[in-house]
Structures are given as C-alpha cells and as structure tokens.
Amino acid sequence: MDLLNLFLNHNKLAMNDIIRLSGVPKSSAHRMVGSLMDMGFLTKDADGVYALGLLFLQFGNLVAERLDIRNVAAPAMLRLRDAIDEAVHLAVRDGDFSMYVEKLDTDHPVRLFTKIGRKAPLYAGASSRILLAFMPDAERERYLSEVRLEKIGDGTIVSMDKLRETLALTRKTGYSFSRSELENYTAELCAPIFDHAGRMAAGLSIAGPEVRFGEDRLPELIRTVKQTAHDISRKLGYAGPPIAP
Structure with a gap:
C-alpha cells in the first residue's frame, strides 16, 4: 500500500523514484513492484516507467455503480x-427537472408536506436551482x-437576468x-453534494414554513x-474542499 499510495499524487514513476519516495530498500521495492504487476495493480511501459493498472478502473467502476447515494x-x-427539526x-x-428521491419529515406540528417523486423545474426552488447552478x-x-420562466409561487424568479x-x-x-417559489409561505435551503469525480450528484435541502427561516437563524x-x-x-469519494464562505 505504501508503494501504491505514491501514485495518488504521481501519474507515472520510474523505479528509482519509487525507491526514493517510499524509502523502501531497492531489493524489496523491486520484489514488491513485481508482485503488484503480476496481480495487475501496476503496469510498466516501454520506457520502464510504472503506472496504476487497469484493475483499479474495474474496481472503481464497480464501487461507483454499487454506491446508492440514498x-x-x-x-x-x-x-x-x-x-434542526425541519x-x-x-x-x-431528472432532465430539465429536479426530483426528490429521499425525504425525512419532522414531527413539528406545523410543517411542509412534500413527497418522494415530486418534481420541479430547474429554475424554481432551492433544490432545483442548486442542480442548475452546478x-x-x-x-x-x-x-x-431554451427555458420559459413561469410564475409558480409569489417568489418564483421570472427574470432571466435575476436568475x-x-x-x-x-x-x-x-x-x-x-x-x-414553489409554494407560498414556504422556504427551502439547499447545498450541493459532489461525487468522486467532482460532479454534481444531488442537492441536500431543508424546507419548512417561511416564518421559521428568519434572518437570525x-x-x-x-x-x-x-x-x-x-x-x-x-x-461518495469527493476530495475537494468545501465551498466558501
């Protein structure tokens, strides 16, 4: 693993680089690199330079396919x-729409009624707009x-410049x-979720009556x-920093 970890920050390495960066004795490094090549974890090109093998791509695709974001x-x-009790x-x-695929409700006596499967145009509402923004x-x-902005709630953005x-x-x-924006007297706050490749994967939001989303809170x-x-x-494997501020 010490040798494989070197390739997290280097696309290719010569044997001398592997020995120097790892601190592993020359004979041991040669033996371990040979074993890693036999197992398909490393490959060597015509110039004698090493890189990660395609086996990692196979494993990586399996992990991505089997990872259920929900x-x-x-x-x-x-x-x-x-x-936060919201x-x-x-x-x-989902195409030109956003869709809720998971929801956790609150026991608050006054709450917003939404459901899994609900769709909204990408320009309207915090969950939709986070997907559009990223x-x-x-x-x-x-x-x-191509989109035509239509008023849905009192706060729906219908100006392209403002959008x-x-x-x-x-x-x-x-x-x-x-x-x-989608229902009057409601509010929604959403942040982006990114996958291992840095792509937008989903939006995580909280929603409820507008009065509970005051400027002080x-x-x-x-x-x-x-x-x-x-x-x-x-x-999900995202390695980037949080978005500031």
Missing part, C-alpha cells in the same frame, strides 16, 4: 433532521437559452435559498446544511 446520505440526513430532502436531476456550463447555457445573478451567487457561496442553518452536504460528498 443509503450513503441517510445517516447524515437523519442527524440533520434531528438537529424536513430534509435529497434531490437529483450543472456543466454548456448544459446550463443550453437550458437557460443568472442568483445562479452565479449560488456557485460562489455554495448554497441556494428560496422563499415562496439563517447563518447557522446555512453552515449546518453545507457541512452536512460536504460530509456526504466525502463519503
């Missing part, structure tokens, strides 16, 4: 729900050039917040939701 996110979503949602992109640039521009400004701010701050809610989303991202 199962990975569930423990963190439960902790988040219990900590409904917690996990949303993914979409690949070309896909986002395609969507923005673009909001998306830019979301990418900068790492969260999206909406008030009365928002900073702590933002910090908590962003941190929880980052924790889930790390479990």
